[in-house]
Amino acid sequence: MTDLFPKKGHDHDRCIDSAIAQAEKVCEAENARFTDMRRKVFSLIWQSHKAVTAYELLDALQAEGQRVQPPTVYRALEFLTDLGLVHRIESLNAYFGCDQPDCDHLGQYFICTRCGRVAETVDEDVSIAVRKAAKNVGFKIQATTVEIKGLCHDCTTH
C-alpha cells in the first residue's frame, strides 16, 4: 500500500516550488505565457493539497489588496486547466493542482471527506476498464471524470 496523500509535516514548500517549476516548463513547451496573475493563482491553488474554489482564490487575491474580479480568476483557471496544470473536481466545483501535467487527463481523484485533501492517480487498470466498458457499448470517449470520495489513509487511522 502506498499512500498517495502527502505525509504530515512534509516540506510543502518543495511541493509548491516543484509545481511551479513544472508549470514553467509546460508553459514554455506550449509557448504559453505564465503571467503574474496565472502564476499567482497557480501558487494559491498549491498552498494546500485541497481543492480550492474559484471564490476562495478570489478572496485570497483580494485579501492581498488586489482589486480582482471573478472573470480574472476564471480566466486563469481556464488557462491552467487547458494546459493540464490544474484539474477541476466536478463534484466539488473546485480546482486542484496537478503534479503530473503530462498525464493526458485520464486521472482519478481521491477526495478525503474528512481532511479535504485530494490526491490524483493514473491507474492503468481503471483506465483500461473504463475504455473497455465504453467499447462494450459502442461509445467513443472524449473525456472522463473519475472522482472517489472517502477517507484517506491518515483519516482512517487517526
Place this chain on the structure above:
Amino acid sequence: MTDLFPKKGHDHDRCIDSAIAQAEKVCEAENARFTDMRRKVFSLIWQSHKAVTAYELLDALQAEGQRVQPPTVYRALEFLTDLGLVHRIESLNAYFGCDQPDCDHLGQYFICTRCGRVAETVDEDVSIAVRKAAKNVGFKIQATTVEIKGLCHDCTTH
C-alpha cells in the same frame, strides 16, 4: 457490442411508465411518500433520456401554471436522489433518472456530447478496478463518480 442508449423511435411512454412503477415500488419498500410533487418531478426527469437541470424542471413546472420555487424542486431532487431513483451528473449539474434503482450507486454514466443523452451502466470491471485502486492507496471509499463524455453509438454512425 450492446448499445446502452435507447433506439430511435422506441416507445418512450413505456420507459416512463416502467420508471414510475419502479419508483412506486421503491418508495413503498422504503416507506417513503411518493407525493404529487415528487412524482411530477420524477416524471419530468423521465421525459427524455437526457440529464435535466433543476431550473429546467422549475421552468417546466411553472409552465404548467404551478407557482413553484427553487427549494421545492431541490427538495424533490434530494428525495429522489437519496432513494437512488435519480442520479446527479456532477459534470453537468444536472439530474438523470435511474432505471436500476437497486444498483447501489456504483454506476458509470456515459454522456453523449452530441445528442445530450445519458446512459447508465454498472460495469463490474470498472467497479473492481476502482476498488482495487483505492485499496492500493489505503483509501476507504464512500462514493464514486464515474462520468464519461463522448459520442454514443448513434452519434458516431449518423
Place this chain on the structure above:
DNA sequence: CAAGAAATGATATATTATAACATATCACCC
C-alpha cells in the same frame, strides 16, 4: 379529531460562472 411529523410554500440570499466591452500589456515586424 388532536397532535406531532412530514412536506410544501414563500422570501431571501449564497454560491458558482459567464457575457460584453474597455483598457493595458506583450511580441513582432519594420
Place this chain on the structure above:
DNA sequence: GGGTGATATGTTATAATATATCATTTCTTG
C-alpha cells in the same frame, strides 16, 4: 525603437445553480 495586431486583464453587469429560514399545509397515527 515605435507602431501594430494579438493576447491578457480590468470592469460592470448578470446568468445559473443552490440553500437557509420561517410559515403554512397536509399527512399519519394514536
